[in-house]
């Protein structure tokens with residue numbers, strides 16, 4: 448077992464709530480909690496994985512300060528694989544902090560962010576993919592994101608990586624047999640077999656790596672900016688997107704910003720949409736600040752919805768919008784299609800460097816044209832792919848969401864490709880084997896079979912304290 452000191456943290460969010468949970472993990476967890484928790488039955492009668500009521504006694508005076516619950520989860524059958532004592536208190540922040548302080552005074556150390564999960568990994572309770580999936584589960588803000596996190600946690604991606612690893616190990620062993628018995632010169636037939644096996648493994652690794660572009664979309668949402676001159680209907684469109692899908696997940700409080708951000712679902716795709724301040728040429732200093740922010744929102748956006756007002760003639764402000772969206776991934780939208788039309792789309796040809804700009808007509812006020820807009824967003828966001836598309840073949844249904852996984856898979860594929868090239872160029876087989884072993888290490892880094900402090904620090908620093 449991974450031996451360490453005993454750590455403690457409040458596992459529930461700060462503030463007031465019905466219940467607050469303090470988690471203590473390590474060899475001393477039970478001894479420490481004994482000092483401040485008086486269970487109804489005596490301590491000697493407590494079983495692992497049972498919930499007991501009792502009192503929290505303030506130290507050192509022994510005064511009761513709360514009715515609380517305790518669950519002991521004795522090693523190795525716990526989240527961390529160590530002894531865990533979990534106290535369920537009434538959820539006041541002062542009370543909870545007070546109890547945590549007492550626990551720390553009894554010898555526990557405050558847990559680092561993600562340290563419980565890191566211990567679970569180090570004790571073999573979870574692999575690295577599953578540990579990362581815990582974080583995704585916490586952060587999931589849409590159904591597909593949640594599903595993907597669950598697949599990570601339930602081990603589907605781990606199984607896919609293990610299957611690739613097994614195939615690589617088989618091929619490495621096969622290759623090494625030739626190295627160990629050089630008198631059995633590798634026949635052309637064996638060489639072809641090896642080469643075909645390498646290429647099939649590489650193609651499967653590449654297929655898995657390619658699911659990242661979609662996986663990331665579902666995990667993080669697509670940063671989308673709605674831009675246009677003032678009064679073109681930007682806010683109306685944002686409200687419509689948010690209302691119709693009834694899926695506003697967060698509304699980032701924007702105290703000092705003029706960019707309002709909402710998470711919405713369009714055709715099942717999570718978008719993080721920014722409604723920006725109207726862009727136009729102005730001398731007003733305050734308005735200029737808002738416009739600067741809109742421009743920076745354009746820079747960060749993955750997709751831009753450029754809005755034009757069909758009821759007004761194309762003007763210099765529209766030309767400015769065209770200038771700002773040059774070369775960006777952009778959907779041109781004509782709003783107010785319900786009003787008499789005065790907008791001449793031919794101006795878009797002159798102002799954008801596109802031969803036949805495709806402009807979608809909508810009326811944000813009435814919700815007209817939203818289906819087309821949704822389809823277009825899906826097309827632009829996912830390319831030719833369908834939502835939910837994932838790996839095919841042996842890893843069907845698996846999708847990766849982490850850049851760390853993508854990079855490792857790409858490196859693994861590149862190493863297999865080097866092995867293929869080495870084989871084709873009749874390089875010494877031990878050199879070919881070096882490339883295969885490198886690819887094994889890259890795959891092993893995904894699940895954590897091969898890991899370094901640096902990888903672990905990077906993975907666990909994203910967690911919150913108490914997880």
Ligand code: GDP
Nearest residue numbers: 677678679680681682683782783810811812813
């Ligand atoms: P923004 O300044 O670009 O955010 O524009 P708003 O969303 O505030 O809309 C400006 C005005 O245009 C408001 O009075 C809206 O009601 C109106 N408007 C927005 N979309 C439409 C539409 O599709 N048809 C009509 N007739 N009016 C619209």
